[in-house]
Amino acid sequence: MATRKATGTRQAAIRSNAPPRVTRSAAASRAPSALEPPSPKLAPAEKTKTAGTTRKPLVNRNIPDATTKEVAKKPSKVVKGKAAASFKNDFVESDSREPIKAYLRIRPQLDDTGISSVPYLKHLSSTSVQMTDPSGSSRSRLNQTSQIYTFNHVFRSETMQSDFFASTTLPLVRELLSGQNGLVFTYGVTNSGKTYTIQGGSQPDTAGLLPRTLDVVFNSIEGLQGDIPFRPVRLASVEKVAESDSQSTLPDVQDEKAIADVLGELSAQGKDSTIIKADRNYHYAVWISYAEVYNEKVFDLLSDDTSNKDDDDASSGTPRIGLQRATSSRTLPRSTSTWQNLASLASSSSTDVLLVKRKALSLKNDPDSGGKYVSGLRIVKVRTTEEAKRVFRTGNINRRVFGTLANAASSRSHGVFTINIVRVHKADQTDVTVSRLSIVDLAGSERSKNAQTTGERLKEAGNINKSLMVLGQCMEALRSNQRRLAASLAAPGRGILDGSNHGNLKLAIVPFRHSKLTELFQDFFVGEREGRAVMIVNVNPYDTGFDENSHVMRFAALAKEVSTAPAVVPINAKIKENIKPVTKIPQRRSVVIATGGKGGRKVSQAHLEIVEEDEENEDDNDGPTDPLVDALFEEIEDLRIKLYESEMRCAIVEAETREEVMKEMEERMMAMERNFGKRLLRAVEQNEAKTDAKIDLLHQYGAFSSKQQDDAESDEEVSFEEEESGEYFDIHEGEDDLSDENGTASQSSATSSPLQHKGSKSKSAHSTSARPSKSKPRESSPECIGLREDEMAIDAVDADETMTIGEDDEEEEDEEDEVASSIVDDESSDDEGSWLPPSPTPEPGDDEDELLLHSPPAVKPAPGKSIKKTSNKGLASKATQSIDGLQNRMKHMSLFEDEEDEEMDSAEEEPVVAKKGRGSKAIAKTKVSGGASTRRSTRGKK
Numbered sequence: 047m048a049t050r051k052a053t054g055t056r057q058a059a060i061r062s063n064a065p066p067r068v069t070r071s072a073a074a075s076r077a078p079s080a081l082e083p084p085s086p087k088l089a090p091a092e093k094t095k096t097a098g099t100t101r102k103p104l105v106n107r108n109i110p111d112a113t114t115k116e117v118a119k120k121p122s123k124v125v126k127g128k129a130a131a132s133f134k135n136d137f138v139e140s141d142s143r144e145p146i147k148a149y150l151r152i153r154p155q156l157d158d159t160g161i162s163s164v165p166y167l168k169h170l171s172s173t174s175v176q177m178t179d180p181s182g183s184s185r186s187r188l189n190q191t192s193q194i195y196t197f198n199h200v201f202r203s204e205t206m207q208s209d210f211f212a213s214t215t216l217p218l219v220r221e222l223l224s225g226q227n228g229l230v231f232t233y234g235v236t237n238s239g240k241t242y243t244i245q246g247g248s249q250p251d252t253a254g255l256l257p258r259t260l261d262v263v264f265n266s267i268e269g270l271q272g273d274i275p276f277r278p279v280r281l282a283s284v285e286k287v288a289e290s291d292s293q294s295t296l297p298d299v300q301d302e303k304a305i306a307d308v309l310g311e312l313s314a315q316g317k318d319s320t321i322i323k324a325d326r327n328y329h330y331a332v333w334i335s336y337a338e339v340y341n342e343k344v345f346d347l348l349s350d351d352t353s354n355k356d357d358d359d360a361s362s363g364t365p366r367i368g369l370q371r372a373t374s375s376r377t378l379p380r381s382t383s384t385w386q387n388l389a390s391l392a393s394s395s396s397t398d399v400l401l402v403k404r405k406a407l408s409l410k411n412d413p414d415s416g417g418k419y420v421s422g423l424r425i426v427k428v429r430t431t432e433e434a435k436r437v438f439r440t441g442n443i444n445r446r447v448f449g450t451l452a453n454a455a456s457s458r459s460h461g462v463f464t465i466n467i468v469r470v471h472k473a474d475q476t477d478v479t480v481s482r483l484s485i486v487d488l489a490g491s492e493r494s495k496n497a498q499t500t501g502e503r504l505k506e507a508g509n510i511n512k513s514l515m516v517l518g519q520c521m522e523a524l525r526s527n528q529r530r531l532a533a534s535l536a537a538p539g540r541g542i543l544d545g546s547n548h549g550n551l552k553l554a555i556v557p558f559r560h561s562k563l564t565e566l567f568q569d570f571f572v573g574e575r576e577g578r579a580v581m582i583v584n585v586n587p588y589d590t591g592f593d594e595n596s597h598v599m600r601f602a603a604l605a606k607e608v609s610t611a612p613a614v615v616p617i618n619a620k621i622k623e624n625i626k627p628v629t630k631i632p633q634r635r636s637v638v639i640a641t642g643g644k645g646g647r648k649v650s651q652a653h654l655e656i657v658e659e660d661e662e663n664e665d666d667n668d669g670p671t672d673p674l675v676d677a678l679f680e681e682i683e684d685l686r687i688k689l690y691e692s693e694m695r696c697a698i699v700e701a702e703t704r705e706e707v708m709k710e711m712e713e714r715m716m717a718m719e720r721n722f723g724k725r726l727l728r729a730v731e732q733n734e735a736k737t738d739a740k741i742d743l744l745h746q747y748g749a750f751s752s753k754q755q756d757d758a759e760s761d762e763e764v765s766f767e768e769e770e771s772g773e774y775f776d777i778h779e780g781e782d783d784l785s786d787e788n789g790t791a792s793q794s795s796a797t798s799s800p801l802q803h804k805g806s807k808s809k810s811a812h813s814t815s816a817r818p819s820k821s822k823p824r825e826s827s828p829e830c831i832g833l834r835e836d837e838m839a840i841d842a843v844d845a846d847e848t849m850t851i852g853e854d855d856e857e858e859e860d861e862e863d864e865v866a867s868s869i870v871d872d873e874s875s876d877d878e879g880s881w882l883p884p885s886p887t888p889e890p891g892d893d894e895d896e897l898l899l900h901s902p903p904a905v906k907p908a909p910g911k912s913i914k915k916t917s918n919k920g921l922a923s924k925a926t927q928s929i930d931g932l933q934n935r936m937k938h939m940s941l942f943e944d945e946e947d948e949e950m951d952s953a954e955e956e957p958v959v960a961k962k963g964r965g966s967k968a969i970a971k972t973k974v975s976g977g978a979s980t981r982r983s984t985r986g987k988k
């Protein structure tokens with residue numbers, strides 16, 4: 047509110063006192079508002095410079111008192127505290143600041159890509175998208191594979207050019223006609239559709255923002271164009287000009303066909319018929335300029351060489367650009383224009399070296415607005431939209447357009463097309479306003495690695511990326527400054543509002559001067575009422591450059607938070623009678639550029655001679671300057687640029703190194719995975735081989751079962767050792783102690799009932815299948831396969847402490863019970879001298895699998911006490927196969943009848959054992975083993 051009021055008052059004062067009209071400089075030198083801190087008295091020019099972010103941002107040192115007076119006249123010597131205060135003033139006063147508008151435009155899939163058919167960008171809503179890394183690389187996974195970005199609006203790929211224009215640029219055109227400034231710039235990686243958005247395509251109704259803007263402007267001021275004797279100069283001033291002024295007239299286009307051939311026919315795009323209601327109290331005039339920032343130099347794209355005198359006359363400083371054959375450059379007519387030469391180059395089969403001359407222009411401070419303008423930039427008056435488009439097309443020829451791998455017609459420079467509107471009140475010729483709308487087609491950011499650029503092109507890519515990087519840094523610094531100021535203003539008693547502490551507020555230096563691009567538009571971001579800025583982010587979701595697109599998105603998020611200050615009311619232009627042309631001694635440098643050479647194209651070389659002016663005279667209206675100080679500043683500036691360049695190189699190298707390391711790591715991990723896989727496979731095979739070997743051994747021993755039986759009866763601990771594996775397998779006799787306790791009852795197996803045997807069940811089976819022993823080698827083991835019943839019973843007791851497998855599965859236990867019983871029965875029958883050797887090969891359907899599940903335990907049991915369980919197919923098979931026969935034999939044994947009572951007891955217990963879970967098993971087994979002890983004693987008696 048304060049700003050509006052103050053501005054409105056100022057405007058009223060201007061009108062009542064006119065003439066002369068008060069300009070931006072007057073606005074800048076206004077009386078401090080209540081919100082402004084008391085600042086040192088400065089000359090108007092000084093104040094203007096201070097407001098417009100300083101030309102010499104590094105000045106932050108104590109200035110000796112003796113020199114203060116002189117230094118105070120120079121804006122470049124503003125100390126940091128003042129700069130901060132000025133920045134704060136802008137911020138505080140411009141309560142109408144609003145963030146940069148950011149729009150996202152998604153490019154449709156075209157035939158040219160074909161790399162990926164799946165877009166990595168998902169349209170979530172009208173304001174947000176989600177980006178997901180298509181590669182899903184490990185690097186991305188470490189960070190984030192998916193990210194959501196928000197914009198003021200997201201335009202789908204099918205959005206029509208007309209709709210896109212109406213939503214993004216038309217509001218700025220409206221403001222342009224009412225006297226306010228605007229900036230539209232496209233940002234995105236190469237091949238993402240920036241140029242298409244600005245210029246349009248070749249199909250009908252595909253005109254881009256720029257031709258549509260021209261259409262709407264001329265539609266709207268139709269009948270309102272008068273003879274306005276003013277030409278815009280610098281940023282916000284006009285000067286009187288004669289109609290015959292050569293600089294104001296259209297470039298001399300002698301061969302439009304050549305242009306059409308080079309650029310393609312753009313007239314097929316059609317016209318935009320939108321009309322904006324313009325103030326009919328004014329006369330309007332349209333002036334356009336077209337510049338490019340290429341390799342950190344600013345060039346005029348509308349300048350021709352019709353005014354050239356001689357090569358040696360370049361020192362005159364007259365802007366010119368020309369393309370001539372080196373062999374005959376001095377004999378060619380001076381009027382030879384760039385586009386004519388380009389056309390002749392295109393039609394010529396000659397490989398002559400061409401001489402290209404053009405002059406780099408310098409940026410200068412505009413003391414009236416505090417911003418920067420391109421000194422010597424040609425500005426031409428156009429009366430129709432056709433004229434304006436023709437000028438634009440001819441300017442495009444001079445724009446550096448080379449093909450790269452990434453985009454066959456890639457823009458290698460930032461193109462800045464500016465439409466200036468001069469408005470003069472019909473009743474008052476001194477009521478003059480000038481406004482401008484700059485439409486910027488930024489060069490595509492790309493990684494040189496992707497585009498495989500080399501040599502001169504690599505340098506181009508470096509400079510393009512540098513300026514975009516600096517743009518990002520500026521946005522970042524601006525955002526952080528604005529946040530700090532907002533925080534300071536929000537915190538009461540911090541001395542900001544009362545001005546007592548304004549000098550202590552430390553604000554980051556915004557590095558506008560590190561790049562020509564940012565230097566040119568710095569006023570839009572820090573100026574008081576420069577105008578609105580719109581950023582259009584172009585993205586090609588089918589492009590492989592996911593990382594680059596992520597950077598673009600992040601930059602957009604950053605820019606969206608930076609505020610600009612649109613003018614509330616138009617500001618009158620300062621009318622200058624005459625602005626002297628500046629005569630400089632230019633610097634020259636020459637480069638040779640090779641073009642063509644592949645695919646049957648002609649090879650040509652261009653010798654580019656760039657004539658540059660020193661920047662020492664950029665501040666025409668400044669007071670006397672100290673050359674030494676200026677030289678030092680220039681040096682610092684150079685060093686800064688070098689520092690940034692090297693930082694950029696480092697960043698690229700670092701990124702590439704990281705990528706390489708990640709790749710290497712990934713490869714190593716894959717190799718390790720393969721190795722481990724192989725080893726696992728080998729281990730499995732070895733285990734299988736071992737198991738087979740064990741089975742074979744057991745089969746082998748089964749053939750000597752009668753001997754084993756004899757040996758088993760001797761009650762000695764027998765075992766065998768498997769040579770190959772070094773493991774010990776024995777049939778451990780842990781019953782010695784029990785035998786001692788039960789006297790000679792160790793032979794009582796014949797008296798045990800089948801149920802009792804069943805009670806000792808699987809543990810016995812397991813104990814027979816594998817038991818560790820260190821006592822006997824394999825050679826002595828063929829006799830050890832037979833077991834006595836009492837051994838089984840004792841084993842069952844022991845096993846109760848150590849065995850851990852087979853308890854989870856009751857069914858399994860039951861099956862194993864049967865196996866164990868059969869073995870015991872087998873032994874019992876063996877006691878009677880009727881041992882039948884088991885079948886060497888297991889029958890299908892036997893319980894082999896169940897037994898196999900019990901692989902050897904990892905822990906080797908203590909000798910003579912614990913039981914090591916080992917799966918053994920052969921043993922299980924033999925045991926189960928002999929069950930039936932042995933049980934039949936045992937049925938006839940009278941011993942069963944003798945111990946009927948015991949059997950009944952056991953039988954009562956057995957179902958409990960079978961059905962109880964893990965917890966009850968120990969008790970049940972104890973009972974069973976008690977039965978076994980009884981049996982031993984019975985047997986002993988017998």
Ligand SMILES: Nc1ncnc2c1ncn2[C@@H]1O[C@H](COP(=O)(O)OP(=O)(O)OP(=O)(O)O)[C@@H](O)[C@H]1O
Nearest residue numbers: 153235236237238239240241242453456457489490
């Ligand atoms: N919205 C769209 N509809 C149809 N075609 C499009 C669209 N956007 C871009 N294209 C096409 O995609 C191609 C690349 O677009 P363009 O040249 O505009 O990319 P760029 O971002 O300007 O690249 P560079 O920065 O390298 O100049 C062109 O052939 C263009 O016609």
